[in-house]
Amino acid sequence: MEQLIAKIKAIQAEVTAIEHAAALLGWDQVTYMPSGGAEDRGNSLAALSNIAHTKLTAPEIGEMLAELEPHIAELNPESDDVRWFKVTKRNYEKQTRLPAEFVMRFARETTIAQMKWQEAREKSDFSIFQPNLESLVEMAKEAAGFFAPYDHPYDALLDMYEPGMKTADVKAIFNDLRPRQVELIKAIMDSPQVDDSFLFQQFPKQAQWDFGMEVLNAFGYDFNRGRQDYTIHPFTTSFGVNDVRITTRILENNLVSGMMSTMHEGGHGLYELGLDPAHAYDALGSSASLAIHESQSRMFENLIGRSMPFWKHFYPRLQSYFPSQLGNVGLEQFYRAVNKVQPSLIRVEADEATYNLHIMLRLEVEMGLIEGKIAVAHLPEFWNSKMEEYLGVVPPDDAQGVLQDVHWSNGLFGYFSTYALGNLVSAQLWEVMNRDMPNLYEDIEKGKFYDLLTWLRTNIHNHGSRYEPQELIERVTGSRITPEPYVKYLTDKYSAIYKF
């Protein structure tokens, strides 16, 4: 048995090393690569991805897993070997259920669809993208079919990003959440609005960068084990547990955008830096799921980065970087401004109170498409009416409406929910953290994050993919993913800010 495990782990280790290489190629592509390098880069990425896929889907792995299964069944279910076997088998099945022919066809379709989506968004003309979206929806259904039987065809899509999560669970969570968020927004909108105009003066890039680095250092981001660079679209990537890189975008006429992006990616990066090095090259060494990942980024961005204790410490620092712009702006005034709620058209710019509604709208769309209840041709219409219903705003064109996100053109169905689930999880964890660390707020007020990071490492990061997301959250908080703490967090925060 040991031999079989070692053999599979050797393959996992080699593939991990190849995936790290591919991740670096992707990172360089959007940070330092000259424009001319695109075609050759595509060739290198395709070669690596092809090699990794071939190794991971080799039939001999399936045979070894089958041979292992009876032996594994006799072990302690909490042992590393059992946990490792479960994740390895799950991943192997996901990677092998889709036939090679489908994978290639899918790659071709998404390559074309991305170009069409880009063109459609530029011209704000949904009809350009419509036929491609139609075939991608058909392929999403086809993909789901390879995982039959299922309770709901959307289950298979969701499971790609949230192992073990069911469509019925997400629906139940969102149905509970939606009316309460809508009600909250209504209460906010009925109150006098906050002034945040001073956040949109000129803020030189270098000073914004330096402040961001100061915050990351305070969070405990170890720059011997990572970097931050500039990109148009911020992201986090990893080439090993000791080389985790984040990127940020800085807008000179918007202080919030870069600052929050830095903290958001910082949260993702800290998760990757906290994974267990002992499992760095096997199936237990990656993050638990996208929602758990997002819970970390949203925690640092929002629960910490938009909190009063945080700004008590950091606002004087920020003022010292921008004395002429912020010298006359008080702490309370600043705090209210970075928490301004304003229903808007674009998800990625949405505030904490409205963000989840953008996600819920997309889940409804995706499920409608997969169930065949919404025709792609009617999407713009459906989108706009839902935007009005949930957020009270109507996109003036499709570029700012149904065409705003890249995900569908990449064939990513089932992905969006993880953003909202991450928000809910962040608040669930936050409640427990405050119980476990009574001094948490005081620490943050002092710019101290050591205990906080240690807690996250011990309770979340270190476990990697050992537990499925629902299981992990239940172990840590005592309950599965639930909207209560998030709704309470939002209500407490905004009722104070908006005084209702």
Added chain:
Amino acid sequence: MEQLIAKIKAIQAEVTAIEHAAALLGWDQVTYMPSGGAEDRGNSLAALSNIAHTKLTAPEIGEMLAELEPHIAELNPESDDVRWFKVTKRNYEKQTRLPAEFVMRFARETTIAQMKWQEAREKSDFSIFQPNLESLVEMAKEAAGFFAPYDHPYDALLDMYEPGMKTADVKAIFNDLRPRQVELIKAIMDSPQVDDSFLFQQFPKQAQWDFGMEVLNAFGYDFNRGRQDYTIHPFTTSFGVNDVRITTRILENNLVSGMMSTMHEGGHGLYELGLDPAHAYDALGSSASLAIHESQSRMFENLIGRSMPFWKHFYPRLQSYFPSQLGNVGLEQFYRAVNKVQPSLIRVEADEATYNLHIMLRLEVEMGLIEGKIAVAHLPEFWNSKMEEYLGVVPPDDAQGVLQDVHWSNGLFGYFSTYALGNLVSAQLWEVMNRDMPNLYEDIEKGKFYDLLTWLRTNIHNHGSRYEPQELIERVTGSRITPEPYVKYLTDKYSAIYKF
């Protein structure tokens, strides 16, 4: 036949794509990688190198080549297919002659030897490195043995870097060259010395960088297809014919070091950028040899970058970057200073007149070791006496003597000659270029390099590895590699500067 060629080319294309990925990993390692990333990076590089090696040495390639050979024999020997077959077969034999057991043992030995060399150099204690060097010399002999029969055991080592070049050729060239360079240096040393002290003031890094970029742009370096970055040891690397990157080192108290390194790597980079895109992914698409590569870098560094026409154009520009440091230094005075000759201990800092003697010393050492005529234990002694004989200087310790270069600890025997051969080739080409382009000096005086670069692209770069180096030089200059033009170039230049 077409099918077999296509099959082998598909493997070459995949391996090229993997090698580009590995090259990026190496580049990042010395430019942006945080220190923590070293171990994971090593794993990724090992995985890629292992995959590439396995694919390139697959027995089926040997079988396909054998099957192809009779068909290839019937084709026009100048056809692409014949040239491609010749290079492919040569590379395959080089890669497969060394048994896997030897390759692994060699990798282990060099890994240890590098650490020991580093320690020995730090402590300036040759005895620390001696046993490792002894076993690497034995392994070099063993490696040569796998290529028997040969005229000289050193042939096989040389051929790794200079395809088709024979030890007897290099010896003949160097025997011809040595007395004339020694005589030239004597004449220089008997003349009044040049003052270059003003080159060692404070020169801010950014201004040095900006001047270097201006020169690279003038050379025709296309920054949509490449970059320059900082590293401790400058080098050139390529991730495809449209993404060629160079690095430079800048010392604030030395104006020459960074400037010349930028032009040197610029020459290497322009070669890579000029390779034929049609062969980018097959065996004809790489450079002809290390000597040909070095001829390009040395041409831009020395024949251009230390020439009067170049500085007629660029010196006023350089003065505008450093008005306080160079405002009172005249063009002639500056030109003489950047061409100062001073026999010194360290090869990489040697001037044009003395550089080749460093190389010839190393060739004598290497041949003595491989022939068994010099014992490793006697190396420091031999080194020091030769330094005195050729250059009139004696290293005060081994760190500045026999331990100065990294090459042997990497197992690189046969490599050094290519540096001197590159110098010779650069002058041979330069003669022809001046014949073909009567306005060459006037163009350079105007900062125009378009015709020069076009000539190099047409006559050298574009051919890639289609011709062996000697064949390539003979086609372009009418003779094989010969020291005459270089000796004439040095004599003309230094007799004017040193007035003898």
